[in-house]
Amino acid sequence: MRYLPHTESDRRAMLAAIGISDVEQLFADVPVSARQAASFDLPAGQGEMAVERAFTRMAGKNLSAGCAPFFIGAGIYRHHVPAAIDQLLSRGEFLTSYTPYQPEVSQGTLQYLFEFQTQVALLTGMEVANASMYDGATACAEAAVMAARITKRPRVLLSGSLHPQYRETTETFLKYTELEAEALSPDPLGMEDLIGRIDSRTACVVVQNPGFFGGLQDLRPLAEACHADGALLMVMVAEPVSLGLVESPGAMGADIVVVEGQSLGMGMNFGGPGLGLFATRDKYVRQMPGRIVGQTVDQDGRRGFVLTLSTREQHIRREKATSNICTNSGLCALAFTMHLTLLGETGLARLAHLNHALAVRLESKLRAVKGIKVLSQSYFNEFAVTFADDIDATAIVEALAAKGILAGVPAARFFPGWPELRPVLLLAVTETNTEADMDALVSALNEVL
Amino acid sequence: MRYLPHTESDRRAMLAAIGISDVEQLFADVPVSARQAASFDLPAGQGEMAVERAFTRMAGKNLSAGCAPFFIGAGIYRHHVPAAIDQLLSRGEFLTSYTPYQPEVSQGTLQYLFEFQTQVALLTGMEVANASMYDGATACAEAAVMAARITKRPRVLLSGSLHPQYRETTETFLKYTELEAEALSPDPLGMEDLIGRIDSRTACVVVQNPGFFGGLQDLRPLAEACHADGALLMVMVAEPVSLGLVESPGAMGADIVVVEGQSLGMGMNFGGPGLGLFATRDKYVRQMPGRIVGQTVDQDGRRGFVLTLSTREQHIRREKATSNICTNSGLCALAFTMHLTLLGETGLARLAHLNHALAVRLESKLRAVKGIKVLSQSYFNEFAVTFADDIDATAIVEALAAKGILAGVPAARFFPGWPELRPVLLLAVTETNTEADMDALVSALNEVL
Amino acid sequence: LEEPLIFEQSSPGRDGIDLPEAPPLDLDRLGGLARKAPIGLPDLSEPQMVRHYTRLSQKNYGIDSGFYPLGSCTMKHNPRLSEKVARLPGLADLHPFQPQSTIQGALEVIDLLAFWLKGLTGMPAVAMSPAAGAHGEWCGLMAIRAYHEDHGQGHRRRVLVPESAHGTNPASAAMCGFTVDPVPANALGRVDVEAFKAKLGDDVACIMVTNPNTCGLFETEILEIAKATHEAGAFFYCDGANYNAIVGRVKISDLGIDCMHINLHKTFSTPHGGGGPGSGPTVLSDKLAPYAPLPFVVHGQNGLKLIEHAEEVEGARPFGRVKGFHGQFGVFIRALAYILSMGGDGMRQASTDAVLNANYLLARLKDVLTASFDGPCMHECLFDDRFLKDTGVSTLDFAKMLIDEGFHPMTMYFPLVVHGALLMEPTESETKETLDGFIRVVLGLAAKAKDGQVEDFKAAPRLTPRRRLDETLAARTPVLRWKPGANSAS
């Protein structure tokens, strides 16, 4: 077996050194009734060729995004990932290293995480960021818990602009705690009144910008209202590329910002792994969950980096820890920071501009399609449209998939109990969309409508 | 431009340091008449996405081997390359390094080449090998020249078993020298009489084993005849996997062995780059072309490796050099040695066994097809078949390609002037061929015959 | 070689990526929210970026660099085949919200991995979506709580946790509204069963046991523990961090366990990547299965079906959703590639070799280092610092000295049940020759420590890009990001 180096003679020599004759003796502590290997009925191992064939076969059953005009977003965005990223990320020293607990042999990981933290703080307009969370959804939930801890208030108000799966994750996190989640209805038109619901029990208001239905919102009035009432404003960003063009949550008064970072560096991977970015104000840093890297000096006085502020963490605080998180998303954070390093200030602005301009272009093309109405007044690279009331967007999407076009996500997928959302469709556009893609979509829509 | 780091302000600062105002002044030595940049009419640069799309489009116009039952060989063999090889080979320290002229910072390259040389010597049954040549064809030509140099005789006898493109390359190399190439006719049945043609002007006899038409030959009588007459026996191996099962040329008395190494580690790449392996007896080492790595010690007495015996090389001997070769195929040699390291003695024997057994299996299946006759009496993983006299194997191959089957190479592709070879087809089988592939071939042949 | 921060390598206007021309910017659709100030990101070219991350990587140590006998986290060979298949466009370039007809192969990956996890553990169900071990732990506890709530046992809020547990165990319990009640260990390094039984009661929701435990020992009385737990109406949660020791040999279901998370990145060899991403699927007993979180895959009439809402399946009572989208798909592929490569037979050999290697280390080292418990151990072996007594050398010093010898240090000061712990997990990937080299060095260092060469230890490591770093300074004066002019390089 190619991953197992021992030969039988190695094994015999080692058993002799241990002073036993049969390896089974090492498993003497296992209850006899649980030592029935014979009860396993599992296939035997296979060589690379066979395993590759198995995956190629499974891959062949999917319609991959590269083989279709593609307009799906709703929290996962298809961006072009430069080739250098994956090749550098695959270096064994990154790929096969552990959490950087031994800083002397982990300065690579620690330095890129320090750079990552800085980029995240800059992007979000905040003062400090951690070394990443599992994904945007769990980061969102952890942020809500953190806000409650800071304000010592129990009520978390979730905007209808929030991605429904982030909402559900947050609700689940709070389910058996002393905190309460209160979620507003889905809000494709951006009409909800959050300010009116803030009260003295409100720990935080959680909004997403751009919203789940695409809309952009000036958060300053909301931030003021939160702060006036002693609550925190927590902003979720599902598409970090938007931050190259849109005012940062920090600049609009957010207290905690979390981002799903998948858009940069990683590809879609069927939605996982993701990358949670987490940023806040300096004053809340000791309440922040997750790992943090800090700068220090070594024995010879040279700048170096270490994991720090671990007094918040589960291995020291145990049940009093601010969260149970033990891993971050190191490799995804590396992909993100590499992509952002390549883009830089100049490139991110250009990429964001390009995304927005192409979305505007698709919108204008769709306005010419009979039977479609654009719902979003403002947006970055994703917007909601609606068909006539009696039309099921899910059926439209299925019909287009049959034509080889991946045409967006029907809102009903997330809100089965909301009949008024049945005709609503979310469409995303990125730099990967060509003019030909858009024309194919428009012409297919004209056919099926 | 992403590969060019200078900003305009960098350029201005550098011009100022040089003491000029316009970069054009640096090109003052170029004749004015040749400074007409305007006469270029070439497309502008493109981003990664656009370049990737261009290649994806071109790739889409090919039928790649992975998408078809595949039986083509004739010097390039489709073997499964383990994933670790390409990923390690892509490490920048291997990929972006130069020829190891500075041994202190090139021990990686030098050590793997030393290991490679040892593997090649072992595989071929010879005493010493060099650090690789461009490919099997040029290695074959260089070996012929080397034999003439050693024997001080002009005549090179090329067997009909030799790959026709190796023969042509060798003839070209000798074309304007004082040496003569004498090539025998293509020999699908292994009937040629080489021994009878050896004379006192013969520098070497060049044979291929397995031969171009697949046949295996006991080279001992030929080696004896050569040596009796003062000529050298030079053996070409086009499929190194065969050496896991077949007696090595060295064991049969060869004086120089060259191998096309593409089969291990590299994939097909439309036939290039290849990898020439070159091995000989110790006594001829100073006549051997190409780079050689040798063991030595460093200043502190530790084992290390350097390029050595460079007194044979062009940068010292200039027109008296044994060849003009300045590069080897470093990265291809790395791929080859990595694959062979993974295989080892055990794995290479198994792989060779599997190849041969599958070829025997296809042969037995083809024997049941009406209108096909197997020509090869013996073979490793490739054999020749013939259709009826009036059938054009090229037409059969085209017809099968239209059915999505890549069915082998018609001999006529190489020997357009030999009508008796029109119905002959070469078929190769490797570990990548499944039972289903073979059955698809057989059933398609039954349809078109 | 020093490598500056990216912020110190910027020249504004440099391109690292060339983008196509965009149509003119139309601000109408931005709702007046166009960004006004620059962000402050550095501009680098592609050659700079490639060199930066190459150099950073060279300051790291991975399994590929050398022996990594960490302990408490399995650091074994990460196959490159897994990396290759995870990048097949037909698997990598898929969106989680494509119509289900276009992602049947992706659902098959999830379903096939679930088949293996169930087959190996003997458990009837598995929740696939947790993103990491601790997340899976919490997922299991949430299912337990949901079960109790659903059965009028909402008052069961106490969780029994051995003292040697990973810190995530109590933290996860707290996140479910549970209180933690520690259970002491006995002299053999196992759960003190009598003390444990005494703590059972009708307010106990579950026990959380790591098995093999954090001392590298199999809980010999596990069946007794399970029986008492079940009789008390509680569930048996097992922390699966050490599953590598028994995978393919022992079925979890045969141990009376109701629920266990599996770290795919440990047992099934997906890369740790400097701290993630991981994946922590959680196997569940029949009782707990209906409470598994959304989403999950079922076999439907038209192939596989991804269930995203409870209403779609009769009898499903999911406790909620634990993360966005459908789980760590990229990690699933890698784990499944490993599993298909190893097969049932290979996995059994792997756990056997892992345990053999650990016992070999134990046998060869225990006369010089002080073994905390008698063997046999499972996949890791535990020493404490008695052998360093009066030498002036600490566990930390000893570990740092190994770095200069080319080895990654073992886990230090964990578990807490022994003093100055050195926990070593060689894994099944290592050759006898590598272990012998390590043993030679460790014995040599022990002799050196006893020989009074304490200064050498205090100065270690010497050959690393950085020597010992001042962690106190870092925590006392946190510098958590670069700021212009504030982070000098030396």
Next chain:
Amino acid sequence: LEEPLIFEQSSPGRDGIDLPEAPPLDLDRLGGLARKAPIGLPDLSEPQMVRHYTRLSQKNYGIDSGFYPLGSCTMKHNPRLSEKVARLPGLADLHPFQPQSTIQGALEVIDLLAFWLKGLTGMPAVAMSPAAGAHGEWCGLMAIRAYHEDHGQGHRRRVLVPESAHGTNPASAAMCGFTVDPVPANALGRVDVEAFKAKLGDDVACIMVTNPNTCGLFETEILEIAKATHEAGAFFYCDGANYNAIVGRVKISDLGIDCMHINLHKTFSTPHGGGGPGSGPTVLSDKLAPYAPLPFVVHGQNGLKLIEHAEEVEGARPFGRVKGFHGQFGVFIRALAYILSMGGDGMRQASTDAVLNANYLLARLKDVLTASFDGPCMHECLFDDRFLKDTGVSTLDFAKMLIDEGFHPMTMYFPLVVHGALLMEPTESETKETLDGFIRVVLGLAAKAKDGQVEDFKAAPRLTPRRRLDETLAARTPVLRWKPGANSAS
């Protein structure tokens, strides 16, 4: 860290690859030639293999590791996009002998690259198949010889080659049956035109000039040279090794050149890979074009057509075939990816920046190091060892000292026309900051040498995996392979 040879890591029976079961071995078809004795190859597992090559790589220095100002060979950034597209299965997994209808895209790659090479050089034809620069050189000379033979000028066997030429130039000429007649340089580092003209005669087949030449200088009188050559009935061969200096700015056809090889791995940035593979397409004038070797691609009625036999094309008089199959296709893809990325505009900027960088180095260093010729230089700048006079420090010592500072040494002792040459080619990939850092170190070392710290230089390098190696021993007692028991590790 020491890394043993693979032969020292073997344990017979270890697997690095798992193969499917084979049917029983049938010896009938082996012609009695089954191998009898074992080969002697070592058996390693996959984890060992991955670690072995990772560790070996860590003993290497590449462009990705740091500044590599080699000179005489262009070591610029190798884009990773090129690596990615070269691995597309539709390009990589193709056999050269597939039916032509199934490889139209592959032929398009070759044809499109040829289009660019012709467009950039202004030349009407290009022979694509040479495998490297020297191979392309020989290919060009073969075409020249074939032309002369074909035109009753077979007696033209003398080739004029400047003294500063690369060693491959005379070697290639010799392989075509030519004799080499050296041409001296003038005080300005260029061809001495009068001496050159004096050597012309009706037995001269061609001249071989490197331009820019090996001193990094443009041959200012190149038009005069070309004119005289043509008037003498000879051809003008240009060694294109230094094409990087003028690509996108100067058309070769405007210089009167008949024939030039192009090192794709230099000018078009395909990886050097520790010594290859390279690729050396050779552009040809109208006169030489019919003599281009087989195979080549033409535009046919049913798309692109690969010509493998002379008879297929009227007027073709190929001098033969230079290698197996159809050229360095894998290298073609990478070069084309670079070319499409840069475009005509990017290439012009690249050569401009390459020359700017070299002149910046020259300007900043020439007051301390001794510049061999006045500027402006082209893409590389040349110094000699006069500045080290009486210091006891040699060019070699100086270069080795740079290694410990994190730089790859420049080319030393070449070209031979100056004493103790130091030839530096910074390339266009490097930032001003990197050049400034290099300049600071070089000036510091020069001061140190003049300050008499010669011992430091003699002991350099100190920080490398190996220090200076005994090349004399290697050549005097050649140990060219491992043998059991014969190659001790220290």
